[in-house]
Amino acid sequence: MSFRLRALGVRRFEAGLRWQVEARAEGAEPLVVTADTDDRGGLIDLQSQHFVGSSGDEMLDDQVADYLLNLRAASKVVAQLLEIDGAGRTGRRP
Numbered sequence: 001m002s003f004r005l006r007a008l009g010v011r012r013f014e015a016g017l018r019w020q021v022e023a024r025a026e027g028a029e030p031l032v033v034t035a036d037t038d039d040r041g042g043l044i045d046l047q048s049q050h051f052v053g054s055s056g057d058e059m060l061d062d063q064v065a066d067y068l069l070n071l072r073a074a075s076k077v078v079a080q081l082l083e084i085d086g087a088g089r090t091g092r093r094p
Contacts, residue, residue, distance in 0.1 A: 001025050003060050005067045008032065016044060019068060023060055031055065035064055041072030 008020040016038040023031045033055045036045040043065040048055045055061050 001028075001057070001059060003063055005063060007067075007071060015039075021064055021067065023055070023064070031060075033060070033064055035068060037068055037072075041069045043068065 003023040003025050006022045006024075008022050010017050010019045013036060016036060019035045019037065021033045021035055023033055031048055033046060033048050035043060037043055045053065046055050046061055046064060047053065050056060055064060
């Protein structure tokens with residue numbers, strides 16, 4: 001089963017980040033997964049409403065891990081774009 005994922009929020013937690021991710025599958029109720037990652041996006045732990053250490057679906061666990069790594073990578077690219085844009089306005093390059 002394939003899931004559509006959407007980050008609902010993130011906050012600092014212990015040594016990394018705690019994410020709330022909504023997972024939607026065709027014909028199923030949305031599931032909110034809590035995922036703990038290190039600061040680089042590497043998955044440490046997952047849990048959902050009825051499961052600890054997993055979302056309850058191995059494929060979803062893998063999708064969440066990939067999704068969070070991609071979000072962290074995208075956030076770095078956005079930060080770089082903001083630096084480039086800022087340098088263009090001020091005439092400075094980083």
